[in-house]
Amino acid sequence: MEWETVIGLEVHAQLQTKSKIFSSASTAYGAEPNTQACNVDLALPGVLPVMNQEAARMAVKFGLAIGAKVNKRSVFARKNYFYPDLPKGYQISQFELPIVGLGKMVINIDGKEKVVGITRAHLEEDAGKSLHEDFQGMTGVDLNRAGTPLLEIVSEPDMRSSKEAVAYLKKVHELVRYLEICDGNMQEGSFRCDANVSVRPKGQKEFGTRAELKNINSFRFVEKAIEIEIERQIDVIESGGKVVQETRLYDSVKDTTRSMRSKEEANDYRYFPDPDLPPMVLDDETIEAVRKTLPELPDAKRTRFIKEYGLTNYDAGVLTSTRALADYYESVCSHVKDNAKLAANWVSGELSAFLNKESKDITESPVSAGQLASLLNRIEDQTISGKIAKDVFEAMWASEGSVDEIIDKKGLKQITDSGAIEKIIDDVLAANNVQVEQYKNGQEKVFGFFVGQVMKASKGKANPGQVNEMLKKKLASA
C-alpha cells in the first residue's frame, strides 16, 4: 500500500527579552545554577507574576510577519502539573485565547512553493531544568531558565514529508532571527521543536493516529526522527497492529524513538484562566508601533536581491539566510562599482568558508564589509588577480593590514607592463621547445601549459588576460 505522512510542528522559540516573562530576573544563558532565579521564579509563597510587555511586542511582531490575526485580547491560563523544575506546580501559558491567531508561512520544496498554515502562536513561560548527573541518586534543579519567555508556534498538519518539515522549521528559524525575537540557538535550547507525526493510506481523508515526538533539537534530528517514526508506524500497521496516541522520545544516539507516555497516562492539565493576570489587551496604537519595527522579511529581500543585484535564486537564498549576512553583502555592494556578482561570490565563497572554518558568525568577521570591498576593487582595477586576491584575503583575515598595505608589503601587485610580460613569455617559450613544436602541430591544449608556466615564473602576478593575449600572438608567429 502507498502511505502518506502527515506532520505538524510545535516550535518553542525563546524570546530574547532581557528579563523573564513574569519577573525581573535576567534571562542570560549559562549562569551558575539558580543565580538567575528571583523570588517570583522560585515560586515563594505570596509572589505574583507581572507581564513583561516586551515579550508581548515580540509575539505581535511574529504575528504581523506571518500575516496572522493578532488578538487584541488574549488570556493567560494555568497549566497544572507537578514536576520539580516547575516551581509553581503550574505553567503560565495561553490556552483558549492566544495572542496570535491563524496565519501562514510559504516554504519552497524543489522549486515549488507550498503554504503551511499556522494555527496559533501563544506566549508562555519556560520551565527550569532537572539535572540528573552529578547528584548520586538525587536530582538537582536549576531554575535559571524558569520564566524565560517562549513563543509556541503551532502549525497545521500541512506537511507531508520530513523534508517539508525541515524546510518549514528552517523557515521559522530564519524568520524569528530576522525579526530579532529569538537567537535561534538550538544547542542552547532557545529554539526547540516537537513533531506530531501520523501516516494514512494515500487518498484517505481522515488522519491516522498521531505520535508526538519530543527532544528533536537539530534540523538533522528532525528529519531523522520523523523518518524513523514514519517507518515504525507503517511497520506497526502493516504487521496488523494499531498506532497508539502517545508521546515518544527521540534517541539520537540509538537513532530510535521510544514511548514516553500514552494518552491514558497523559496529564489532565486542568487549564483555567490565571486569576493573577488580567487579560492582556493590545490597542491599535501598540500594534501599529510594532508594525513599524518590522524589518524587510526574508522572502521580500530575496526577491529584491535577484532583481537589484542580478543574482541567481540560489545565491540570493544563501545571502539572505540571515539578516546580518544580507546586511554585510549589501554593505560590500555599496562600496564596489557594478560588481554585485563578484561580491556575491566572495561573500558566499571565500568569506563564508573562513567563517565556517572558525565557527564564526558574520558579525564576528575580522574582515569588514568595507575591507572586503577594497579588495574587490583591487581585482576590478587589475591591481591584483583574483587568485592573488585569495592570498591577500588570508592576510587580511589574519589582520596583517589593509588591502593596499598587504599588496605593497608582499609585492603582490599585478604585472601589467607588456614589456615585462613579453620578456617572461619569451623565456618560457625558449625553455620549452618540445611543447612549442607540439602546439604548432595542432595540440592546442598545450596552451594551458604555457599560461601556467608564465604565471609561475611571474609568481602569479602577471595579468592573466594580457598573458593569454600575448601568448597567442607569440605562438602564432613562433
Add this chain to the structure above:
Amino acid sequence: MSHYHKTITELGADLQAGKVSSVELTQAYLDRLEKFKDLNAFITVDSVFALDQAKTADAQIKKGKNSALTGCPIAHKDIFCTDGLLTTCGSHMLANFVAPYDATVIKKFKDAGSVTLGKTNMDEFAMGSSNETSYYGVVKNPWDQDKVPGGSSGGSAVAVAARLAPAATGTDTGGSIRQPAALTGITGIKPSYGRVSRYGMIAFASSLDQGGIMTQTAEDAALLLGEMAGFDERDSTSVDQAVPDYVATLNDSLKGLKIGLPEEYFGEGLDDEVASVIEVALAEYKKLGAETVPISLPNSNLAVPCYYVLAPAEASSNLSRFDGVRYGHRAKEYTNLDDMYEKTRAEGFGAEVKRRIMIGAYALSAGYYDAYYLKAQQLRRLIANDFTEAFKKCDVIMGPVTPTTAFRMGDKTDDPVAMYLNDIYTIPVNLAGLPGMSIPAGFDKAGMPVGLHCIGQYFDEARILNVAHQYQQVTDWHQKIPPGFE
C-alpha cells in the same frame, strides 16, 4: 500606666508627644500577650525583633522623622510574608518557613515606622470560619473561651478584642476579616478587590483574596487602611487609583444617606437576637439622618455554592507550589518523586485544605470544567450585577455579618456545609469585589458580640468608614472589652 485600652490614633499622638516611648509601649504589649497566651492568638512572637523595631522608631521620633504610625505596635496575620520572621500560614507545611522578603503590606507598615508585634494565628491557608483548622491550635474567643473567634483571621480578631494588640492585619476571601470581627466585637474592613496589594500575601483564592485591617475603631481603620492601600506594580490585579484621605471624610454628615436593606439578608436562617440587634443599630442610623430602602439581591442564595467551586479551584492550583522541593515541609522517607509529593502533601496539609484541593481539582478537571468552574463564573457575574442594580437605589447596604453569634468549638467541625453557611452574607461581597465592614453593634443575651455589616460601592471605602465612624460617635459597643481583659 496602661495603654492597651487606647486606639492607634491615641497611641500615635502619645508617642509623638513623648508621653510614652515605642519601646515601653511594645514591651507593655509583649507582657500582655504573654499573660494571655492561653488565647493562642499568636503563632510567632519575637520580642527581640519587635523591640529592635521599637528602638528604631523611638530614634525616628526623636529626629522628628516620623509618621502617625511610627512606633505603633501592630500584629500581622501569619499569611503575610515577613522578612526574617516565621510565616506559617497556619499550616504544618510552612512550619519552618522564613520568608526572605516582606509582603508589600508589611513593607508599607515598616516604612511608616510601625512595630511588628507578632504573627497571628489563623485557619490553615485561610480556609475556615472558626480558626479550628489551624495547625497551631484553635484560638479562643475572649468573650467566651469555649467559643470560636471566627476565621480565618481569628488570631488577629482576638488580639484586638482582648487588647493584646491595638490593631492587626487580616485577609478576607469569603468573610475572613468581617466574620471574626463580628464574632469578637471589633471593627474590621475588607477593602475592594484591587485596593490593597496581594504581593507577599500567601494566596488562597487569588480572585477573591483581599488584605484589610482589624481595629478597635473606624477611625483607626481609616488611618491604617490609608497606609496599606494603593497600587503595587508587583500585583497586576491591584488598581492604579489614588488613595483618598480616609480620615478626612470621617465626619461627613449622614443626612440623607440611603441604606439599602436586602430582603435576602433578613430571611430564614437569621438568628432572632442578631436580627433585633441589627434593628436597633438601624434605628440609630435613622437618628443620624439616614433613611432605609428595601432592596433585593436575588442571586444571594447562589453565592455559597458559587464560592465553593471558584475558591477551591483557585486554591487547588495556588497550593501546588507546596511540593516539598524548594521550601517548607518535606516527608522524611520516600521511595521516588511521586511518593515524596504524596507523603509531603499528606503530612503537610490538614483535612480542610485537602478537602478544598480535592473539590477544586475536581471542578477544573476535563469533562467537569464547564459544568462547575464555568457555570460558577457565570453565577459570579449575576451576583455582581445584583449589587450594581441595588446601588442604583442606595449608597450603602446593611445587614448582619453572620447569621448567628460565635458558636461552640467543635460544633460545626464535622459538618463542613454548616460551617460554610456561616459566611452566607459575607461571600457575595467578595464575589462582587466590593468593600465591606463589620461594625460592633451590640450583644446577644449570652453576651456574645454582634456585627453590623456595611457594604460599600466599588472603591468607596471612604463612605463606609465614614458611616461606621459616625455610628461609633453615638454608640460605645466598639469600646467594650471582654470581661477579664479590662
